[in-house]
Structures are given as structure tokens and as C-alpha cells.
Amino acid sequence: METFWQTISEYNSHTWPVQAAAAVMAAAAVTALRRRPTAATRRCMRLLLAAMCIWTAVAYYFIYCSPRAYNTALGIFWLIMGGIWLFGAVRKGGSGLTPVRKHRVIAPIIMAAPLAYPLISLARGMTFPQIVTPLMPCGLAVFTVGVMLAFAPRPNIFILMMMFHWAMIGIFKIRHFSMPEEIVTVAAIVTGIFLILRDYIAVRYNARLKPRPRVIAGIASAICILVIILLVYVLAGC
Amino acid sequence: MKTEEQLQETLDFIGEYAGQLLGSGVHTSRVVRNTKRIGRSQDINVHITTFQRTAILTVSDPETHRTLTEVIDIPQLPISFELNSNLSALSWRAADRHMPLCDIREEYRRLVSRPKINPLFVMLMASLANASFCRLFGGDLCAVCIVFSSTLVGFSLKQELQKMGLNHFIVFILSAFMASLCASSALVFNADAEVALATSVLFLIPGVPLINGVIDIVEGHILLGLSRIINALLLVVCLAIGLSATLLLVKNSLL
Numbered sequence: 351m352e353t354f355w356q357t358i359s360e361y362n363s364h365t366w367p368v369q370a371a372a373a374v375m376a377a378a379a380v381t382a383l384r385r386r387p388t389a390a391t392r393r394c395m396r397l398l399l400a401a402m403c404i405w406t407a408v409a410y411y412f413i414y415c416s417p418r419a420y421n422t423a424l425g426i427f428w429l430i431m432g433g434i435w436l437f438g439a440v441r442k443g444g445s446g447l448t449p450v451r452k453h454r455v456i457a458p459i460i461m462a463a464p465l466a467y468p469l470i471s472l473a474r475g476m477t478f479p480q481i482v483t484p485l486m487p488c489g490l491a492v493f494t495v496g497v498m499l500a501f502a503p504r505p506n507i508f509i510l511m512m513m514f515h516w517a518m519i520g521i522f523k524i525r526h527f528s529m530p531e532e533i534v535t536v537a538a539i540v541t542g543i544f545l546i547l548r549d550y551i552a553v554r555y556n557a558r559l560k561p562r563p564r565v566i567a568g569i570a571s572a573i574c575i576l577v578i579i580l581l582v583y584v585l586a587g588c
Numbered sequence: 589m590k591t592e593e594q595l596q597e598t599l600d601f602i603g604e605y606a607g608q609l610l611g612s613g614v615h616t617s618r619v620v621r622n623t624k625r626i627g628r629s630q631d632i633n634v635h636i637t638t639f640q641r642t643a644i645l646t647v648s649d650p651e652t653h654r655t656l657t658e659v660i661d662i663p664q665l666p667i668s669f670e671l672n673s674n675l676s677a678l679s680w681r682a683a684d685r686h687m688p689l690c691d692i693r694e695e696y697r698r699l700v701s702r703p704k705i706n707p708l709f710v711m712l713m714a715s716l717a718n719a720s721f722c723r724l725f726g727g728d729l730c731a732v733c734i735v736f737s738s739t740l741v742g743f744s745l746k747q748e749l750q751k752m753g754l755n756h757f758i759v760f761i762l763s764a765f766m767a768s769l770c771a772s773s774a775l776v777f778n779a780d781a782e783v784a785l786a787t788s789v790l791f792l793i794p795g796v797p798l799i800n801g802v803i804d805i806v807e808g809h810i811l812l813g814l815s816r817i818i819n820a821l822l823l824v825v826c827l828a829i830g831l832s833a834t835l836l837l838v839k840n841s842l843l
Contacts, residue, residue, distance in 0.1 A: 419775070422837050508745050511740040511744040515773075519773050522733070551708070566706055
């Protein structure tokens with residue numbers, strides 16, 4: 351656990367200007383896409399997500415987290431994620447991402463949730479640079495789900511499932527690394543994915559598939575409730 | 589007595605029926621029995637020779653000894669036990685009630701156009717099954733949860749790549765790699781990582797082709813049985829390549 355917080359500390363102290371710039375760029379990209387969803391703003395959002403994922407893989411995992419065991423696998427996870435967004439930017443370019451009016455209240459909350467990490471860290475008595483910041487894998491996962499909720503009427507299920515996996519890891523990080531900040535990660539990702547899947551199922555309500563979409567929505571809800579129960583169970587054990 | 593046109597019509601239908609059965613995971617002797625049964629209901633003899641990608645079908649009228657032969661392509665269809673069972677039941681109904689060909693065809697169309705299983709449902713159920721396997725093999729809570737989400741990732745990738753029409757061997761390699769890569773996060777938490785890694789790729793085991801291959805060989809359809817087993821083993825090799833890539837990547841190379 352000591353190595354874990356040591357690597358976070360080094361990462362923050364060396365890269366805080368980049369992190370601040372990334373947060374400003376993310377806010378600008380979201381605002382631009384919300385106000386004027388043009389080909390350029392769509393491509394910008396995809397490229398920004400790709401850059402953030404590749405940054406997380408290379409700078410965070412491969413460079414600063416190299417003293418940790420098994421950093422390579424997690425780095426490759428984010429490298430793949432970055433590759434998907436880059437591929438999307440090249441292939442789809444200026445199409446796809448469109449504001450979803452239905453989630454205009456909840457989506458910004460989820461996108462802004464990573465900003466709560468440093469506040470939680472400070473509230474529990476930690477000091478900079480040994481705090482959780484928004485440009486870390488957990489924050490990036492939450493921001494990705496928020497962007498998909500806000501701007502992806504036709505979401506990519508593979509990316510959603512990768513983020514769900516990150517929420518699952520987050521649950522066990524709470525106990526293993528004494529990291530209560532991950533409660534935000536789990537709550538935001540599970541809520542976001544649940545809402546996205548609900549819309550995904552509703553759009554395909556008349557598709558000739560079985561079982562009925564109602565049943566699928568029921569199973570998805572049950573899984574989300576089980577994840578929350580698991581989170582409570584892990585918290586109770588801490 | 590059948591006219592040439594009637595015989596051709598029957599041959600066309602039986603060809604489509606046999607192709608549907610062979611493409612959706614039925615072992616050869618069952619296809620032979622079913623097609624012969626439908627032929628009997630129409631008072632004609634049916635002979636079928638099956639290969640991996642094509643089948644040769646011959647129908648003959650026992651009264652006039654007129655014979656027609658056709659080579660049919662076997663389509664690649666998703667495995668559906670329900671459809672297979674319904675199509676078998678159709679052949680029995682056709683034989684028992686001596687149904688006319690137009691009625692059999694109408695019933696066949698109704699059966700093949702029934703709603704398919706929702707891919708999202710298959711993904712969720714496969715993930716639950718894999719997580720259950722993990723528990724069965726002694727995995728702890730952390731490993732079970734990670735295997736569940738890893739299978740969701742692997743399975744969703746498989747579905748996306750299949751939708752894109754990528755070669756299925758490459759699909760298997762990438763899905764196995766992605767599922768095991770995600771499962772390797774169990775190593776971080778000192779969970780039962782070996783069990784998690786091993787069970788995360790179980791959803792890719794080609795069970796139906798393996799079983800059908802063995803049944804075909806046992807029942808004397810050696811050629812098709814062997815080709816099915818070779819195909820299944822190639823998929824297992826692809827799975828192993830994907831899993832090995834993860835094991836090589838993980839720190840200190842676990843392979």
C-alpha cells in the first residue's frame with residue numbers, strides 16, 4: 351500500500367500542470383460539444399478522450415507506477431481504450447456524438463464527479479501531492495461514462511463493459527488500498543451505465559428478440575443492485 | 589408419382605432445411621435422419637453426403653426412378669438448440685401427418701423467423717456462468733466479481749467484432765486476450781488470480797463443435813467429424829494464444 355500512495359504522490363507532484371490543463375480542456379470540450387455539436391467538436395472530444403487514455407497508460411502506469419506490481423496489464427487496458435477512441439476519431443470523425451437531452455441534468459454531475467476526488471482526499475486528512483486527482487484512471491473512467499451518457503445516443507457496449515470492469519476493480523480498491531474515493535467511481539459508473547443500458551433497451555423495444563426487453567432491463571437492474579450491495583458489504587468490512 | 593418440377597421443389601426445400609440444421613450445430617446423423625424423414629413424408633428417397641462447407645443432396649422418386657442431385661452451401665448460423673429441436677419435431681410431424689410440402693414449408697418459415705435470443709441477454713448469462721465456474725473452482729469473492737466483469741468485456745468485444753465481420757479466429761484471439769487481461773487485475777488484490785485467469789476465457793470453449801465432432805466420428809461420419817474437431821481445436825488454440833499473450837504481458841511473465 352505504501353508503494354501505491356508513493357507512486358500517486360510522485361505522479362501528482364510531477365504532472366499537476368498537465369492534469370490542470372487536461373481538466374480545463376475537458377470542461378471546454380464538453381461545453382463546446384453541448385453548445386455546438388459540429389464535426390470539429392465531436393472529433394475534438396474523441397481525440398481528447400484518446401489523449402487522456404493514452405496519457406493514463408503511458409505516464410501514469412508505464413512511467414510513474416512502474417514500481418508497482420502488475421502495472422503493465424492495467425496500462426495496456428487504458429492503451430486499448432485510447433486506441434478505440436482514436437480509431438473512432440479517425441473512422442467516425444465528426445459523426446455520432448450528439449447531446450442527449452434526456453440526461454442533461456445527471457450527465458454533467460457524473461462528468462464533474464472526478465473533481466470530488468481531491469476534496470474527499472483532503473477531507474480525510476491527506477495532503478497534496480498524496481491525494482487522488484481527476485486525471486487518474488478512476489476519474490477518467492467516470493468522465494468517459496459521463497460523456498457517453500451525455501453525448502452517445504448509440505453507445506458502444508464494449509467501452510461500457512470496460513468501464514463497468516473498472517467500477518468492479520474500484521470496489522476492491524476501497525478495501526485493499528484504503529481508498530474511499532472509489533465510492534464515487536463505483537456509484538457514478540454504475541448509475542451512468544444503468545441509465546445508458548435502460549435507453550439502449552428502450553430504443554430496441556420492438557426488435558424481434560427474446561426474452562422481452564423488460565426482462566433484460568430487470569436483469570440489468572438486479573446486477574446494478576448487486577454491485578451496490580457488494581459495495582456496502584466491502585465498506586462494512588473496512 | 590412426382591413430376592420433375594415437384595421433385596425439384598422438394599429437393600430445394602430439403603436442401604434449405606438440411607443447410608439450416610447443419611449450419612446451426614446439429615450432428616450429421618440427426619440431419620440425415622430428419623431429411624430422410626421429410627423425404628418419406630413426400631414419398632421420395634433422400635440421400636445426403638455432408639462436408640464442412642457443403643452438402644450433396646440426391647432425391648429420387650421410387651416409382652419413376654427419376655433422380656435429382658444438388659450441392660448446397662452450409663451457412664454459418666448461430667447455434668440454437670431450440671430451433672434444432674423444433675426443426676426435428678417438424679420432420680416428425682411431416683412424417684406422422686403426411687403433410688403436403690407447402691404446409692411443411694410454411695411451418696418451416698414460421699420456425700426460422702421466430703425471435704432470436706437477445707445478444708445482451710446471452711452476454712449477461714455467459715458472464716454469470718463464467719463467474720459461477722470461478723466460484724466452483726475455488727475462487728474467492730474478488731475473483732468471482734472480476735471474472736464476471738472480465739467476461740462482460742470479452743463477450744462484448746466478441747459480439748462487436750463478429751458484427752464487423754472479422755475472421756472468427758482473430759475474434760477468438762482478441763476476445764481471449766481482452767477477457768484474460770481484465771481478469772489479470774485480480775493479481776493486484778492478491779485474489780485467486782490463477783482461477784480468475786483460467787475461468788475468464790471459458791465462455792470461448794467451442795463445446796458444441798467438439799461434441800458434434802465426437803458424435804459424428806462415433807456414428808461413422810468420420811470426415812465431417814474430424815473436420816469439426818479440427819475446427820474446434822483451432823479455436824482452442826486461438827483461445828490459448830490470447831491467454832498466453834496476457835500471461836506474457838503480466839509482470840515477471842507468468843507463462
